[in-house]
Each structure stands twice: as C-alpha cells, then as structure tokens.
Amino acid sequence: ELKVEQNPLFLSMQEGKNYTIYCNYSTTSDRLYWYRQDPGKSLESLFVLLSNGAVKQEGRLMASLDTKARLSTLHITAAVHDLSATYFCAVDGSGGSNYKLTFGKGTLLTVNP
Amino acid sequence: EPEVTQTPSHQVTQMGQEVILRCVPISNHLYFYWYRQILGQKVEFLVSFYNNEISEKSEIFDDQFSVERPDGSNFTLKIRSTKLEDSAMYFCASKYRANQPQHFGDGTRLSIL
Numbered sequence: 001e002l003k004v005e006q007n008p009l010f011l012s013m014q015e016g017k018n019y020t021i022y023c024n025y026s027t028t029s030d031r032l033y034w035y036r037q038d039p040g041k042s043l044e045s046l047f048v049l050l051s052n053g054a055v056k057q058e059g060r061l062m063a064s065l066d067t068k069a070r071l072s073t074l075h076i077t078a079a080v081h082d083l084s085a086t087y088f089c090a091v092d093g094s095g096g097s098n099y100k101l102t103f104g105k106g107t108l109l110t111v112n113p
Numbered sequence: 114e115p116e117v118t119q120t121p122s123h124q125v126t127q128m129g130q131e132v133i134l135r136c137v138p139i140s141n142h143l144y145f146y147w148y149r150q151i152l153g154q155k156v157e158f159l160v161s162f163y164n165n166e167i168s169e170k171s172e173i174f175d176d177q178f179s180v181e182r183p184d185g186s187n188f189t190l191k192i193r194s195t196k197l198e199d200s201a202m203y204f205c206a207s208k209y210r211a212n213q214p215q216h217f218g219d220g221t222r223l224s225i226l
Contacts, residue, residue: 033214042204043156045214088156098169099144099211103156 002027004091006104013079013111021074021107023089031092032072033101034063036085043088047074079111115139117218119205125224126195134190134221136205145188146206146215147180149173156204162188200225 003026013019023032031050035043047056049065049072056063060083062075072089086108090101118137126132138145147159160170160180167180179191188207192199202222206215 031212035214035217042219043217045216048212048214050212090156098161098163099208099215100146100158100161100169101148101156101215102158105155 002029002091002102004089004102004104006089006107009105009107011107011109013076013109015080015111015113016078018078019076021076021087021089021109023072023074023104025070025072025089025091025102028070029067029091031099032065033090033092034072034074035088035090037088037106038085046087076109079109081111081113084109084111117205117207117216119203119218119221121221122219123222123224125226128197128225129194132192132195132223134192134203134205134223136188136190136218137186138188138205138207139209139216140186142207142209142216144208144215145182147190148204148206148217149201150204150220151201159190159203195223195225197225199223 005024007022033048034046036046037043047063052067054065060077065072086106088103088106090103092099092101120135145162148156149159150156158171160174161168162180177193181189202220204220205218208215
C-alpha cells in the first residue's frame with residue numbers, strides 16, 4: 001500500500017522567510033502533484049512533477065522531485081501572507097487505468113506579518 | 114477555463130437516508146474520481162471510473178456506495194443508507210490524460226444527522 005508522508009504538518013512562518021515542505025512516499029512512482037487548499041475550498045493544482053530531477057517554479061514556490069529517494073520538496077521563498085493555506089502532495093502510484101491519487105496529510109502553512 | 118462543477122454545495126440528510134451527490138466533469142475528460150475529506154483530515158480516494166466502468170475502489174467504497182455516469186456529462190455518487198461517519202466533504206475530480214493533474218470540483222459538504 002502506497003504511503004505518503006508530509007512534514008511538517010504545521011508551519012508558522014514570518015513574512016520574508018524561506019522554508020521547505022517535504023513529501024516522502026513509499027513505492028515507486030513517476031508522478032507527483034502538489035495542491036493548495038484554502039479553508040473550506042477545493043484543491044487547486046500547483047505543480048505536476050513527472051520525472052526524476054523535475055523542478056517547477058511558480059512565483060515564490062518551487063517544487064522538485066527525486067524519484068530515487070522517493071522525495072519531493074516544496075520550497076517557499078520570501079513568504080507572503082497570501083501563501084497561507086494547506087498544501088498537499090499527492091502521488092499517483094497505481095498505473096493502469098486508475099491513476100488514483102494518494103494524498104499526504106497536508107501541511108497547514110500560516111504566514112505571519 | 115473549464116471547471117468541474119458539483120451540486121449541491123451542502124447536503125444535510127438524516128441517518129439512514131439515501132443521498133446523491135452530483136458532478137459535471139470537464140467535458141473532454143476521460144477519467145473520473147470521487148474523494149472524500151473528513152474535517153481536518155487528509156483527502157481519501159473512494160473510486161475511479163474510466164471507460165464507463167469502475168476501475169478501482171477503496172475499502173471505504175462498500176456496498177452502500179455506487180457511481181453512475183448516466184448521460185455522458187453527469188457523474189453521480191450515491192450513498193444508499195447514510196451513516197454518521199459519512200459526514201465529510203466529497204470531491205469529484207476529472208482528468209484528460211495520465212500525465213495531467215486531476216481537476217477538482219468545489220466539493221459537496223455532506224452532513225448526516
């Protein structure tokens with residue numbers, strides 16, 4: 001059974017600081033996704049990482065994937081309040097015609113002024 | 114931009130009653146999913162649907178659950194006899210191809226009394 005672990009689960013940051021969220025997963029997968037969820041809202045796709053060494057950047061967020069280490073990171077640069085949300089990594093490890101996602105528990109990010 | 118739409122946004126039902134949650138996936142998408150998220154917890158996979166049939170279901174998706182795609186546009190989740198523990202946010206998602214992210218609807222908050 002595929003397991004996805006994120007840490008930290010809670011992250012309180014000062015504006016302007018940098019930090020990294022880690023996502024480890026237990027079985028081989030070449031597809032990893034990062035989603036953002038605002039309170040009471042849906043899941044917004046942030047990044048799709050499809051191969052070893054993939055790096056994607058959007059604004060103050062950068063995601064990377066190391067399939068050999070089964071690790072993805074979401075790096076936050078110079079955090080701003082608008083980044084406050086819950087961030088989920090999700091792994092597609094099923095293959096075939098399923099492509100179901102297994103989610104981590106999420107990281108609740110709070111950026112303080 | 115096309116989006117996944119879900120109705121209703123909030124459903125309150127007495128325990129033991131049947132409930133149908135409705136979703137309209139993005140029109141050219143081929144893979145369809147239901148997930149649920151109990152308040153404060155991670156997103157859990159329920160069922161995937163491809164080529165007009167269930168391709169995978171989780172342990173949560175027992176005999177009380179069923180899905181249908183009755184008319185080529187709607188995708189429904191039915192719970193026959195609801196239990197208190199079915200209270201959760203239910204998300205519908207769809208995708209077009211394997212290497213693309215799943216697009217999530219805004220969810221239906223199901224409250225069982």
